[in-house]
Amino acid sequence: MEYIVEPQKKIKVSEQADICVVGGSCTGVFAAVRAARLGAKVVLIEKQNCLGGTATSGLVNVWHSLYDTDGQNQIIAGLTFETIERLQQAGALKCTDSVNSAYQFNSQELKIELDRYIKENKIKLYLHTYYSTLLLDGNRIKAAVIENKDGRSAIKADFFIDATGDGDLCRDLEIESYRNKTVQPPSACFLMKGRVDSNLLSQVIREHGHEEGLEDDWGWGCNAVCSDDIRMSADNHVFNVMCNRADDLTFAETEGRRQMRAFINLLKKYGYSDERYALVAACSHIGIRETVHYKTLYRAEEKDLLSGKRYPTAVLNGTYRIDIHHSDNMGITFKYLDGTVTTYYGKNTRQESGNWRTEAGITGEPAKYYQLPLEVLIQEKYENFIMVGRMLNADEGAFGALRVMVNLNQLGEAAGVAAYTAIDSNMPVQKIDRLKVCETLKAGGSALI
Ligand SMILES: Cc1cc2nc3c(=O)[nH]c(=O)nc-3n(C[C@H](O)[C@H](O)[C@H](O)COP(=O)(O)OP(=O)(O)OC[C@H]3O[C@@H](n4cnc5c(N)ncnc54)[C@H](O)[C@@H]3O)c2cc1C
Known part of the structure; x- marks a missing residue:
């Protein structure tokens, strides 16, 4: 150097x-x-x-x-x-x-x-x-x-x-x-015009994604508010990048935008024939889920969160499920306070379910929320x-x-x-x-x- x-x-x-x-x-x-x-x-x-x-x-x-x-x-x-x-x-x-x-x-x-x-x-x-x-x-x-x-x-x-x-x-x-060990991958979100539903997306990506270099990757989207015909799409990920590095971040932004066009191209070809699909807006910064963590006096751990551990110096209450986007196999795992565990792969391609409470032999009432100390x-x-x-x-x-x-x-x-x-x-x-x-x-x- x-x-x-x-x-x-x-x-x-x-x-x-x-x-x-x-x-x-x-x-x-x-x-x-x-x-x-x-x-x-x-x-x-x-x-x-x-x-x-x-x-x-x-x-x-x-x-x-x-x-x-x-x-x-x-x-x-x-x-x-x-x-x-x-x-x-x-x-x-x-x-x-x-x-x-x-x-x-x-x-x-x-x-x-x-x-x-x-x-x-x-x-x-x-x-x-x-x-x-x-x-x-x-x-x-x-x-x-x-x-x-x-x-x-x-x-x-x-x-x-x-x-x-x-x-x-x-x-x-x-x-x-x-x-x-798993660093959750980023997604370049975009707004698009045109009707889609999960069955259509699943079929289009599974059967034709390869034509545009799109993987059968788990993702989601929702109404972009307050317009029923504009969808916020978080349907794809950019894998194998560490977004606190300049080169990776640059690649992730350009690859994310390539994916947006690929997605719209596929919908124009294989989506509903009466829809005029269009890219309305690209994010002005790729959505970064995770990069690096820094040590502090207290480390948050899954076991404490799921068991609803309480703290005298609590500054956070929460119920949002554990939600891990896999970095290596196009999947996502959700874990809930009530014990439910579900992993989805691809666009509704495969699903696995379990229960962490039953597996750990835990009985009694599940916590209704978790906390985190200052x-x-x-x-x-x-x-x-x-x-x-x-x-x-x-x-x-x-x-x-x-x-x-x-x-x-x-x-x-x-x-x-x-x-x-x-x-x-x-x-x-x-x-x-x-x-x-x-x-x-x-x-x-x-x-x-
Ligand atoms: C695609 C995607 C979907 C998600 N879905 C959801 C969801 O549905 N609901 C939900 O609640 N969460 C969701 N999350 C998680 C959530 O959005 C993020 O974890 C959260 O917003 C991170 O907040 P933050 O303040 O730590 O970081 P950021 O939102 O990244 O904010 C950091 C800020 O610091 C600024 N900044 C950085 N470096 C510098 C610098 N050197 N000088 C000056 N400014 C700087 C940035 O521009 C930015 O404004 C999602 C995340 C992603 C990526």
Whole structure:
């Protein structure tokens, strides 16, 4: 490898804040909003042209149930619930009776709602701005260096939150990392016009996919809201890529777009003859399910999640099933709190079922929801730093459930409140009063039972 030395350069300080959040999906925005509502001066850095991350740039427009498995008690509230209400008011939400796709929203409208949160809470937002590196003073972060149309500058802050998904700040801080055995593959989502149903898709892909280089791959799609004739398609995966590597990410984007055209071409040829199939929009960023994970004080594990373990410092309640997209055989496995396990291969090509409770000889009532403690966000070393998002410290099974947005949204809120608490109490994040964080979350609208 050849190296070159970058000369030292004086850069301007573009902002001085209490908290700097890097990454503006709902995870990062909700962290920023919760801290700002407590009185912190917050700066938010986002590299795309909009907020929302996978939900907007990636076109993924489904949030899952906010209720326990009985459907009786609301276990998730906070900014997820507030946003659902706002989207409903904007006519940008469809409520379904499926717990696995409970809320389908219009991704474009979500961008606008997130912009409103920024304005209302006086958060300083930088779009089209790339986090570049960190400046340290021992175990404290002094500043984050950013790049945008103004060139290179620094954000000084008392506390930093990494909500970049891949953990770009964690990488630069050299926090211990690992990959799970199965790294869930990405999908390039798109909007398409034209009627399809699962039988048609299954037949077309199985019989003709090879003509366009498409595998018989498990996938899903749903109404793109609020238009019955536009479908959000997450029907394909790009395999064998690690999307926190520049070359792989570049390949994944172009291969994802190739798959979109291939899919539409097949439907034009073998779909319903009276339909005019068309590609309406390609995601502006491929949907990344998983890359790397970073170690924190607590690692989420499948066994604790499925047994519904409770924590005094719980900052998350959830019911979303374990959902693992296989990296090697076009399959997906779902595991539920009630014991059900189902694996599907291809587009309805093959199915296997089982029951993890029966197999483990577990009797008694299954848990109605699971929890996660605040410690999952706290790393050991840096006093003014928290990471939150899909870089979560979790094994394959726990990650499969926790990675969805109704869960990461709650962790985002917890990260914002923890950051505020550290500043307010003038403590390293490792020493903050964790119960106080839970109380503050509750007082701010989170449903922590
Ligand atoms: C195809 C697909 C389908 C899915 N389906 C669902 C579903 O139906 N429902 C559900 O709830 N979940 C679903 N998920 C999972 C869920 O969408 C993601 O796990 C979740 O959105 C990840 O959130 P995040 O905040 O960790 O990361 P991201 O959404 O990736 O957000 C990271 C943000 O940080 C920004 N960023 C990154 N690096 C930098 C940098 N260096 N400088 C500045 N900004 C930066 C990015 O632009 C982005 O806005 C799906 C995921 C995929 C990929």
